[in-house]
Amino acid sequence: MSRSIIASQLDTQANQVLRERLVDHEVIDIPFGQLHVDVPADIFILRPVNIRGQRVDTPPPGWPWNLKWVQLVSSGIDFYPDWVFQGPPVTSGKGANAEHVAEFALALVFAAAKQLPELWVKDADWRLTPLAPVRGRTLGILGFGSIGQSLARKAQALGLRVLALSRPGHPIAEIPGVERAADLRELFADSDHLVLAAPLTPATRGLIDRQVLAHARPGLHLINIARGGLLDQEALLDALDSGLIARASLDVTEPEPLPAGHALYHHPRVFLSPHTSAISEDGYPAFLDAFIANFHRYREQAPLANLVDTARGY
Template sequence: MNTPRIDEKRAAVSVRSPIIINQLGAEIRASLIDHWSRPLVIDHPADRPPWEIAPEADVLLTRPLAGWNKAPADRPAGWPNGLRWIQTASTGVDFFPAWLLDGPVVTIGRGISADAIAEYVLAAILGFTKRLHDIRPRSRDDWKITPLGSLGGKTIGIAGFGSIGHAVAERVKPFGVQIGVLRRTPWQYAPAGILPVDDIETLFALSDHLVVALPATSRTMHLINADVLARAKKSLHLINVARGRIIDQQALLRALDDGQLAGATLDVTDPEPPPDGDPIYSHPKVLLTPHVSWTGGEDVKRLAGKVLINLDAYAHGAPLADVFDKNLEY
């Protein structure tokens, strides 16, 4: 007698075959169609607002870039219809309207792009330290020996110790640096090579390079302000791969102008993008990138894996992973 395959056993006890609205593209669709729960996958038309979905759907897979920046302030009529679960591709939810987070359970893409973002951070740190583009000779007269910087003995500060913070720490450890970390929850014990830091002011005073990897919440809005920046070493290089509003951007530009810190690498801004004419575009001490640190990795593959794990749980009526916490705001 043939033994049923695991997938068949799962299908036999499944709770529901979901109707899924897919706003995440063809690769995610391809990972869904063979799932044992036999979902009906509906690709959302690109020219339709992301909140205008089929009323019979019970699952929505979405991302900020699907068009949520144009969402109405008030909950649309009928929303959320039959939705029971919303999966976002992003870790942060600040690009979504409040009403999307106040209804069906929302699960987030925590950790999907951590490796790619950590590589961006490492590139920013090494680029600032070694200055290879700055010292490139363009003539015989430019051929001069210019001392380069080193990471040995420096302190890398990390504000926020989620998946991104952990990934950054693992990548900088081999360079012989001290790693200072500020996190929300108290430390029971610190991992090897990690120096716990109690507050943002102390982290700024210690760090030679400081990575902002905090969630954007009401508590972190302008956490990094003029008073905090005044505590920085004059040699500090500030890197923000989180959200622009965590830093008081005007205070940062003034601090750079006044020599309170040496430079900043910003992948995020407030607002985003900055308006034309904003001095952040041309500031000589700012390396600005257009919110791309999350790209270049295996984020689609990891997202597909996260969606499938949660789809297993959803079809069985089991708890979902990486659920958005309204109290923590992430």
């Protein structure tokens, strides 16, 4: 096999790492948002297309050109139009950002328990506030892929009880001490903090609706670091207003960004972040390691890891 040409939408630093580690091959920088590749590339490393309200439903002229493989940067596929998957094999970045996202979710647990940043003082009016413990509380996790498993291990190290629920027919990974919830009702009823970490698929869209929220343990802290489409946001607002849900920490919403004036921006018990949990100042080290391992499989004509199955939705 001749040398490969990789068209990459990663940043300049990440692309330079690829050049240094794949010295016998060519890496071409493609600006984020540019979908036309003017070089005869074999591989396209593609960042999300349908984001920030933008939709690109029509493929660029000549798609998929001469590509033999498309590598997505993200683990989910919902930010990519259908035409991306109507060509060569597509692999996802599944697991590459799991540690970052798990750390962020755990930070949200601490922020709720320790009332941060509300606790900070800016004058001499000091009021002592009892703070909730983390140790001994129950952390529920919906979705037990790489993010859920990383989060479970971190939570257990801090003394949290971990209760997890995966998709039907898929066993919970064997992590000693992790308990399996029988269903969503049990997961919501038994959790003090509950993290949504499941992929968005046709089967999971709107999964967390009024009926599910009605089973929440009073005072539940709901965390969504997965996709906004998992959650009925109007039902969440009602649950917050009724006091059933004490706090919602949302790194994701639907749409993204929410329109100006949306109630979630202003609710006193909603804490929004701009879908940033997977973004690290370290760049893409785990992603690059996984891509390069897959690149060697590609060169050896071996099966690729993390192939996307559009029927499953990830």
